[in-house]
Amino acid sequence: MVEKITLEESLDEIAYRATIDLVITDDFPAIGPGQEIRISGIAPQGTSLVYLFHPGVIWECSSRNSGQKHLTVTAYDKTIYLNKCEDEYLLPAGQTASQRLKRYAADWKIPLGHVAETGKSLAKGVYRSQTIFSMILNDLKDTVSRDGLMYRARMTPNGLELYEIGSNSPVWMLDMDQNVEEITQKRTLEGAVTQVKVLGKAKEEDKPVPVLAVEKGETEKYGTLQRIIQNSNIETASQAKKAAQKLLTGMQETITVTAIDINTIRAGDKVQIKDLAFIVTSVRHELGMPGSMTLELMHIDAVRRKYFMAD
Template identity: 50%
Template sequence: MTSVGSEANYKVILQNKYDLTPLVESISLRDSLDQIAYQATISLIVHSSLPAIEPGQDIRVSGVPYGGKGLVYLLQPGVIWECESSGSPKRLTLTVYDKTIYLDRSEDEYLFPKGQSADERMKKYAQHWNIPLHKDMPNTKTKLGRAMYRAQSIYSMMTSDLRETAKLGGGLFHPRMTPSGLILHKLGSNAVVYKLDFNTEVGQSRSLEGAVTEVKVIGSSESGSEEVPSKVLARVKGQTDKLGTLLKIVQDDAVKTEAAAKILAKSKLAGIQHSLTVTSLDVNTIRAGDAVMVSGERLIVTSVSRELKNGGTMTLELAAMDDVRRRFYLE
């Protein structure tokens, strides 16, 4: 376990040959479990030495990792998605994503047979979109049902595969682009778990928004008529006495038995919703899906926003693993 606190140096390289670093005014990065592509916003001072920049060009951001020496890739491979000029002196603001953005913004149709795993399907998506795969792609193991994906984004298909994996009792995975290729990162599996007890600001909130104290699982009407009441497969209560009745109705065509319906219902129960926000000196290699330690508790990063200047700062949104499972994989 490692405690944090160090300054970092950064480089921004365009088209693998232009060093834009001397013209960089600011760099911010954002990563989240509800998005696939790592995002950077780079502000440049327009100067005569600035090469022609336009959307579609390759770009990378590198930095010195906490406690390390030498530069490592932070966002690579990246693509410039948007350029915007403004101000006096003139500035150029670049919106940059890693190349999984093409999986988010592209649509297609796929038919997958029963028995494939999420990693097998992801290999097909990546192959069709010329996204290189990491050599250490994990085996998600869980065998999925038949899927007919009509016109929708590739990322939404990947999300469906990973949610089905979680619903069937498998692990929690999030797609992550790395310099070595696209990989499914198992949540909390990072080798180095940083301890964020020092030099941090911690904010907490508690709310009934999002709480579920009772769940009713229903089946499809066998007659197909809207006038026939839905068959109730299971009804499970949680903290109704303490928090009141907050009922959620769930319908899942894959759930056929009362036993399976009860398992699904219990997974949907949720009490008071806790959220934790931590602001601290930047540890620039922490990504969404990583585990960190705060006040002795192991939590999962659901999103991270960072400013890469003056040593850097980061703001993390954190949640317990069970909350992450409910919020991002079982909805």
């Protein structure tokens, strides 16, 4: 009955997405939005089925009929509810992102798996009318701003987990002589930051905002591409300089790899090409025997700047 199954996710989304193309026969059971669904497959170097996508929920169904009926099903793992639901929270200072994630999950009845302890006390959280996912992202960005590690929330068969970026084992090797079909490289100044200005608190509405620091990067090479930081947690010139230096970046590089499918690779995992390590920022699995995958890769420092320091 299954013609095609595709799994996709990226670092700027929380939910794993599945697209399933089916052939429908007269005795095919009814299938529709809201029903639970899971996808199983044989993991690399394995011999038995494991859950690749679970727990999932059918979100959308689209059918077509030209003599033979076909159905396309779009499903998400259950973190989709954290991306679709809005609420407000007033969270005290001193909590960690791990503690806050556990509260969100409890309030929205999302089962928990392993939640890594981020270990950084956060500022007071005042969240008004925004999605739960945006709150989680803000907590994780605040963790990085306090010299913490990078984490992402993602659903696994064990439940919602807080996963340290690049901490996967094993780390898969991508090799042109073994499993890679094509590698493409894109270099661009889009997203580059060569100068950062850090502003302090406005003391009076009709007065200029004080400038705490201006840090220059590769302005001579790439021109001036300036970003502004205004953060109430930054109060001194030394704090401002440190924050600005973290945001400086020159040319942006993205690598796209098309390869034989390794169906357990997720966004946020580390992979290796020769002796260089990269982080998977997005992945598309075309499941099959052997199947194929398309990975978007970036260096870990670029991931930190793009996904955890953008605001």
